[in-house]
Amino acid sequence: MISKLVRDYDLTVNILRARVTPREEGRLVLEMEGKRSALEAGLNYVREIGVDVQPLAQDVKWYEDRCTHCTACIAICPPKALDVDRRDMKVSFYRDKCIACELCIPVCPYQAMEILF
Numbered sequence: 001m002i003s004k005l006v007r008d009y010d011l012t013v014n015i016l017r018a019r020v021t022p023r024e025e026g027r028l029v030l031e032m033e034g035k036r037s038a039l040e041a042g043l044n045y046v047r048e049i050g051v052d053v054q055p056l057a058q059d060v061k062w063y064e065d066r067c068t069h070c071t072a073c074i075a076i077c078p079p080k081a082l083d084v085d086r087r088d089m090k091v092s093f094y095r096d097k098c099i100a101c102e103l104c105i106p107v108c109p110y111q112a113m114e115i116l117f
């Protein structure tokens with residue numbers, strides 16, 4: 001599947017996480033880049049072969065009620081999905097930027113971040 005996405009749809013594919021075994025259901029987290037039309041065609045291909053596709057943001061949870069806005073997570077977040085507004089020192093989570101690297105999880109003393117896979 002990965003080689004077909006790269007070869008036939010000219011997509012750049014980065015495997016962020018994989019738990020796949022033969023003849024069993026598994027989970028594969030991909031970051032894909034390419035032209036919008038190629039991305040749509042590639043996603044249609046994987047759906048056609050029976051792969052369930054869902055956005056990564058669905059599996060990343062920020063519990064704002066647990067967050068004390070201590071900013072321990074800010075420096076560790078590579079894509080800046082966790083950011084702080086310096087005027088009021090409030091942490092915000094931008095789901096669309098998150099790559100589920102999990103670096104924020106061990107640094108948060110209040111367990112405000114959770115990855116559900």
